[in-house]
Amino acid sequence: MKKYILQSIRLTAVLLVLLCVIYPLIVAFAGSFSKGSGGGEKIIQNGKVVGYALIGQSFTKPQYFWGRPSSVGYKADGSGGSNKGPSNPDYLKEVNSRIDSLLKYHPYLKRSDIPADMVTASGSGLDPDISVEGAAIQIKRVAMNRKLSEQVVSDLVKKTANGPLLGLFGPSTINVLELNVALDNLKK
CATH class of the missing domain: 1.20.5 (Single alpha-helices involved in coiled-coils or other helix-helix interfaces)
Incomplete structure (x- = not known):
């Protein structure tokens, strides 16, 4: 023994x-x-860290592009999805509420124009990216609130878009924080 x-x-x-x-x-x-030397890829504006490229943030002001909804309130210490399926009545109510909110701030849209990523949370609740279509539906609102032409904002969206992984896998996406920082840095 x-x-x-x-x-x-x-x-x-x-x-x-x-x-x-x-x-x-x-x-x-x-x-x-890795990027950021293992400490996360920091986004710096005016010498100050404003966020991390791989963690979504909440943007609610009309002059900014809005990111994907978060089921965890964008808190990185408790990432996770809602675990509610598409037939769950509470989940459907939540998604419909998000659609109504988007339509309130984007009266020129129809329900069918809204991409799924703008009303559904990701599996982690921290997705920093939206689809190019998700950004495109917001161009008019952002341009109007910043008193910029839609063409200028549209060009910025195209400039900040990231293509599919290796040019083959997945859709093109846009990092919302990087896009909003680029918007703030635009010279009027």
């Missing part, structure tokens, strides 16, 4: 060193080669 206890203690010590020291050091080293 003494033999098994000593083996268990040795195995525990080896695994502790391996999993609590060596593995985290390898992950940190690999992360240092």
